[in-house]
Amino acid sequence: MQNPIFTIDAPTAADLTAFYQDGYVAFPGVFTAEGIEGLMAECVSHPQIVDFIGKSDDGRSALPQPYQLLIRDWNNKGFWSDQLFDAPLVKALLQAVINDKYHFCHSTLHVSLRGTPALHFHQDHHHWKHENPINLAERERWYIQMLYYPNGFTRGDRNLSVIPGSHRVSPTPDVTVEKLLAGEYDDVAGRPLKAEALELPPGSMIFLNARTFHAVASKPFDSPQPYRIFLNYIFKEAGPPHRWSQSIPSEWLANANPHRKMLFQREPYTPGCWVQTTQ
Numbered sequence: 001m002q003n004p005i006f007t008i009d010a011p012t013a014a015d016l017t018a019f020y021q022d023g024y025v026a027f028p029g030v031f032t033a034e035g036i037e038g039l040m041a042e043c044v045s046h047p048q049i050v051d052f053i054g055k056s057d058d059g060r061s062a063l064p065q066p067y068q069l070l071i072r073d074w075n076n077k078g079f080w081s082d083q084l085f086d087a088p089l090v091k092a093l094l095q096a097v098i099n100d101k102y103h104f105c106h107s108t109l110h111v112s113l114r115g116t117p118a119l120h121f122h123q124d125h126h127h128w129k130h131e132n133p134i135n136l137a138e139r140e141r142w143y144i145q146m147l148y149y150p151n152g153f154t155r156g157d158r159n160l161s162v163i164p165g166s167h168r169v170s171p172t173p174d175v176t177v178e179k180l181l182a183g184e185y186d187d188v189a190g191r192p193l194k195a196e197a198l199e200l201p202p203g204s205m206i207f208l209n210a211r212t213f214h215a216v217a218s219k220p221f222d223s224p225q226p227y228r229i230f231l232n233y234i235f236k237e238a239g240p241p242h243r244w245s246q247s248i249p250s251e252w253l254a255n256a257n258p259h260r261k262m263l264f265q266r267e268p269y270t271p272g273c274w275v276q277t278t279q
């Protein structure tokens with residue numbers, strides 16, 4: 001393909017082994033130079049981001065979250081962000097882990113300015129947080145987050161932290177981060193569970209099992225980097241909607257090849273969609 005966004009087309013066997021053992025695998029600097037540049041340009045020209053970054057101090061202080069912006073659903077893709085649905089590396093990772101039947105769930109675009117507060121350790125497999133029969137049936141199914149950092153991060157400056165191996169601990173309400181880090185679930189995980197602060201260069205990706213505990217540090221007011229751009233593409237094993245499974249714009253389907261039809265032809269999340277009714 002011309003103008004690929006990634007420098008590689010598939011994970012190595014070692015990458016996949018790391019993913020199964022740790023619940024995530026990092027691909028530092030995996031973007032091509034033009035991929036980083038093109039993706040950043042698409043992100044920072046998004047009208048909501050232009051408006052947010054350009055706010056005055058007064059305008060910003062009136063917002064409930066003055067220093068960070070989350071765009072969900074992020075639908076107006078450009079040439080580079082469009083590739084993240086099914087670039088060869090994306091396809092190879094998802095097919096290796098989930099097999100051939102999976103769906104695109106949704107994608108988000110985030111910007112964090114200096115002053116953004118920390119996001120504490122959590123897991124993101126939403127079916128575990130609900131008790132309907134559909135949720136119970138879906139609990140062990142894959143929910144994968146592909147996290148992209150076009151401008152990278154250093155430790156202590158909005159870095160991602162993970163607890164490797166914590167995906168082996170079922171996300172039930174009685175599991176707390178405090179108990180986890182105190183060693184109470186080491187036997188379940190089969191290893192000592194410890195927090196690990198990551199550091200990644202610009203153009204990096206993390207392939208994350210959403211059951212793995214993860215957290216994000218604050219962005220200090222004296223950070224040398226004015227803003228962090230972060231993208232999240234989320235995929236799920238084929239089945240009923242997950243939380244935030246988005247409605248698919250008709251234009252995405254109009255031009256979809258068979259693979260994209262498989263990604264996009266599924267039900268969106270709607271309030272009440274997990275409650276089965278009897279005739």
Ligand SMILES: [Fe+2]
Binds near residue numbers: 122123124214
């Ligand atoms: Fe999360």
